[in-house]
Amino acid sequence: MRRALMALMGTAAGTILLVGAKAGFSSPASDPAIQPQAAKSPIPGADGSAAPAGAPSTGTDPQGNPAPGTTPTPGTKTATTQPAGTKTTTAPASKPTTTAAKPPRTTMKDGTFNGNPIYVEYGNVELSIVVSGGKITDVKVLDSPSEHSRSVQINNSALPKLRAEALAAQSADIDTVSGATYTSSGYKLSLQSAIDRAFQG
Template identity: 35%
Template sequence: MRRALLAITGLAASTTALVVFKATPGTGQLAREEPAPPPPVAEGPQPSTSSKATKPKAGSSPKPNRSASGASRSDSGGTPKTPAASRAGTAAAQPTPSTVIGPVVTNEFGDVQVRISVVGDQIVNAAALRLPRGTAQSDQRSDQVDSRYSGAVGMVVERQSADLDTVSGATATSDAYRRSLQAAIDQAR
């Protein structure tokens, strides 16, 4: 009896700890940050701002010297050591996508409205803002249309047009989605 009580208590405590650990933001995944672009480098030698060498405080570890490019130099004055992200090169600034919202298209089951994100003349994302809801059947068919067409990897982005396959069983919703989408594409171009 005592062992059973200890086993149940231990199981409850470990489950609680696991739930708390999983629910704590930032503990389940590594933080993903974009590397900061290196500061601009001026041509030619850089003037020194101080003629005295700074002495580290007692109890602190010495920090490596930084060159104008932000790269660390070894204490022996050797070649600069650059972080791996810097060696890979910096990516060109990504253009900001513009958002275009199509009109509301009404069918016998409800309203459909589509939003697209466009960079240049490329559709990079599509999303249904409105889809017929209210019954289990409408919800299911709307979800099928949304999952097939929308998103950054949906059929809209894949085909770059409103020429989409009709979702079986959701013909009216598919047609309304395509009409709203085509109007949004026409506005964008």
């Protein structure tokens, strides 16, 4: 009798364990808590609704412009629109102003023009010319070596010859007077500077 009772209790305990096991455990395939993410429904949008198919990526509105509060991705261009009816105008390039160079004179200006003082051995030689009708009509000696009697003697002979040559040549391209090399050299240089001033006007 005791053995029969023990066997009955063992059978009852096994049955209870079996029923409890079936009721407490479910198949992994039927448990939604452990299903893969891909099997679940789409992630809802910011407003709780699912994003429609073909909608732009996160961070842009339907026109492709950055949504408020978002930062555009580097390297992307944002489309800009211009109001209808507006015209883009470009200011014309300004032309550089040029000043025409004054052409050089071809004739000497009338008047009196002083030449540069030229230092030579024993003193200076300085001339002035008188121009009338575009031609040299006179050459005046403003200064010449005169400290030594020999210099005065040489100049008294050389200066009139140099003047005659200058009037005949109408330039400083004249010959050197023999025995008055220094005076002739200074005479030519001072005469040329006076002629230059006459052409400059």
